[in-house]
Structure formats: structure tokens, C-alpha cells
Amino acid sequence: MTDEILLGELATALTCQSGVKIQINYAEKIPGGDINETYKLSTGEGLFFLKLNSSRNYPGMFAREFNGLSALRETNTISVPRPLYHGTVGEKGFLITEFMEKGGANPDFWENFGASLSRMHRNSHAHFGFPETNYIGTMKQYNSPYSSWSVFYAFNRLQPLTRAAYDKHLLDKDMVEKMEKLWRHLPNIFPDEPPALLHGDLWSGNFMVGRDGKACIYDPSVYYGNREMDLAMARLFGGFDTRFYYTYEAMFPLAPEWKQRISICQLYPLMVHLLLFGGNYHNNVKEILNAF
Template sequence: MIDEIIKRELASALSHKLSVKIQINQAERIHGGDINETYRLMTNEGDWFLKLNDAKRFPDMFLREYDGLEELRQANVIAVPKPLAHGVAGNRAFLVTQFLEKGTAAPDFWENFAAAVARMHQTTQSYFGLSGSNYIGSIKQYNTPYVSWPVFYAFNRLMPLAKMAYDKHRMDKAMLDQLEAICKRLPELFPEEPPALLHGDLWSGNFLVGTDGKACIFDPAVYFGHREMELAMTRLFGGFDTRFYYTYQAIRPLAPGWQKRIGLCQLYPLMVHLNLFGGNYYNDVKEVLNGI
């Protein structure tokens, strides 16, 4: 439960943000998130979804997530929860979005999902990155603009996480040297592609079936990147139905050799997990590095 002080401050902050008097009738805890406290907020204006976290530890996390949701919504190709408000109540940072009701998957759910992601990836810009850094999980994600994907991937993704893991003693010097050597080879490993709008953390835990039977995606780590990153991410932690991949490939075929680059693209999320959780992720990262 949310304590009464936070509830009053949250109601006041939401009233100010939304320019309407908000009364929180009930906050029902929802389990499943690893990083944030999550709730179903029942208010006089309807039910909303609430995330809470430490305002000092992650001062701009929810601002960045709010912006990422807006970026995906502007593409207007796939359902995304509408972000309503973000801010600080007491010592807690908050994000309030539309509450998503779950439905039953339509017979063509996976085909429709793949087509929507393919259309999302057609949204492009002149550089890889984003206007500012954001987060993947609780780890800062750097989005310094580069026109070269290999340079972006090396300097904004792999090397910052390698340094973090090495400093935490979750990566040894031999693995660090191996990763640095691979970063130098990235220009020869990746085919050239225009920057694509990516959800950035698209796995089975970050979508649900909406009431219309179609996919709705949430918890983004948005940036403009190489679209093979997105497809490789979907293959981790259980993967998607094979119909998703067949349909995507039929609509927007990946460059030849994409199968050999799956591990290379999965290095980033695996290193995120190595930094967050340690353990067996060391062996997962090592296996990928040895296979490149």
C-alpha cells in the first residue's frame, strides 16, 4: 500500500499536472516489476497505472520513460500506453500512465505484431541515438549521436557496460580485452542500415495482449539504432512465436548473415544483466564473445 502522506502528495501533484482535481480512492499493488513499485490507481477520473521509485537515486528515470512513450506514440503504428504525468511526491519519483486492460490474442496476433514493429522501424532520423540519455532497467543508457552504428554501439553501449562490469569485478581483464578487440571489428561485422526507431527493451515481459487482441508495448528504452538489435532482443528470455519472425522477414528482410549477428546484438542486453545480476550472465557473455 502507499502511505497516506505519499497518497495526498501524489493526488496534489497529479491534480496540478492534469489540471483537474484528482482523488485517489485506492492503490492496488501490482507485482512483477524488478525495479519499480507498481500500482493500479483507482481515482475519480478512472483507473491509471502508477510507478514509484526513489527520487534521489533515479532523478530523471520517469521523465525519460515518459518521453520514450511519447516517441513511440508519435510513430502511431502500435499501441502504447498514454503517459499522463511524471514528477516527485515526497521522496518518491512517480510516473502515471494509461492502465492497460488485458484481452485475448486475435488469431493473427503474431503476424499483426510483427507488421507493427516493422512499420515502427521505418521511422528514421539522420543519426543513431537520441536527444538525451535514458535508462534500460536501472542502468543509464547513453545516446550520444553518431552517424556510424559501429561507433555508436561501441562507445554508447558495449564499452560503458564493460567498464561498469570490470569495476564491479564482474568482468575480468581477459574478457575486457576480448570485448575491446571486437569493438574494433564492428565496422566489418555490421551491414550499413539507416537508424530505426527502437523500443529498445522488447522482450516477452514488455508487451501484453490488449482488449482489441493486438499487442501493446511498454517499459521502453527508446533510441534510434540498428533494427537487428530489436529482433535479437526479442529472442532472449523465452523469445517470440516463430510467426513473428517469419512475418517480419517477409515485410522487411534483414541483411544477409543476420543469423550470425544475433549474438553480437544480444551482447548489450546480456551485459546489462551481467551488471544488474552477475551470476551466470558472465558465462552467457563469454559464450557470445567466443562465438564472434
């Protein structure tokens, strides 16, 4: 990290939050996606993982991520980096977690991953949603509570993104009308099922093989939703072995006709990508709506 002033402010913030004097020996920049700057921190208290971004552009993002990581860790079902500190230094927001060392996958890596996710999904709640609005990518994710998944999915997921996409001329009136038709039929598409604690953005870029040879998940967009959302997201961009899905299904069978609902569940992340990146995602969304 070249900004020594920022490094000093960060060490002061960490010291204040932890109650222990922390000296940062060095910060090594490592790959971390398009939104954040990411670093491996070497300190007198060990190695940490640091994320930085603009607190002005993404207010509260790391506080929400901190809470999401905490919710996942509290299930004790799957490896999740322990969130340690978050805050702001100057115009930068920061999040610090434990540094997860990479390892080689165990022979049963995929079976263990699928079983762990199924156990995580058994953590439920009285309503679909989450106590706060959080983020998926750089976009706000609304989590107002509803007792019905179909209502939650329509009002908190598809409707806000459809409005935003139409305003940006990424969807035409015909596609909006087809989306509205889909919303009305969601109660006939999804069976009743209790809310499940979801990672919320489960693609291959958001897990790694930990030092213990098992899966570690991170960068969540946590909420209580229909568990088919995580599995549909995992299928969207590939990177998950079939053993992952087979083991999950054996441990926690999905409701009948789940295969017919995959594309409907993928509509949300595809709409997010349409708004963030445009391009071919328009055709993906249109294909799903036309099929419906």
C-alpha cells in the same frame, strides 16, 4: 496503498499537472517488476497506472520513460500506454499512464505484432542515438549521436559496460581484450542501414495482449539504433512465436547474414544483466566473445 500522505500528495500533484481536480478513490497494488512499485489507481477521471520508485536512486528515470513512451506512440504503429504525468512527491518519483486492460489474443496476434514492429522500425532519424541519456533497467543508457551504428554501439553500449564490469571484477583482462577486438571489427560485421526507432528492451515481460487482442508494448529504453537489436533481444529469453519473426521478415527484410549478428546484438543486454545480476551471464558473454 497504505501511505495516505503520499496518496494525498500524489492527488495534489496530478491536479496541478492536469488542471482538473483529481480525487484518488483507491490504489490497488499490482505486480510490476523488481525496480518499481506499481498500482492501479481508481480516480474520478477513470483508471490510471502508477509507477513509483526512489527519486534519489533513479533521478529522472520516469521523465525519460515518459519521453520514450511518447516517441513510440507518435509513430502510430503499435499500441503503447499513453503517458500522462510524471514528477516527484516527497522522495518518490512517479509516472502515471493510461491503464491498459488485458484481453485475449486475436488469431493473428503474432503476425500483427511482427508487422506493427516492422512499421515502427521504419521511423528513422539523422543519427543513431536519442536526445537524452535514459535507462535500461536501473542502468543509465548513453545515447550520444553518431552517424555510424558501429561507432555508436562500441562507444555508447559496449565500452561503458565493459569498463564497469572490469571495475567490478566481473570481466578479466583477457575478456576485455577480446571485447576491444570486437569493437574494432564492428564496421565489418554490420552493414550500413539507417537508424530505426527501437523499443530498446523488447523481451516478453515488456508486452501484453491488450483489450483489442493486439500487442501493447511498454517499459521501453528508447533510442534510434540498428533494428536487429530489438529482434535479438526478443530472441534472448524466448516468449515470441515464430510467426512474429516470419511476418517481420516478410514486411521489412533484414540485411544478409543477420543470423550471424544475433549474438553480437545480444551482447549488450547480456552485459547489462551481468552487471545487474552476475551469475551465469558471465558465461554467456564469454561464450560470445570466444566464438568471435
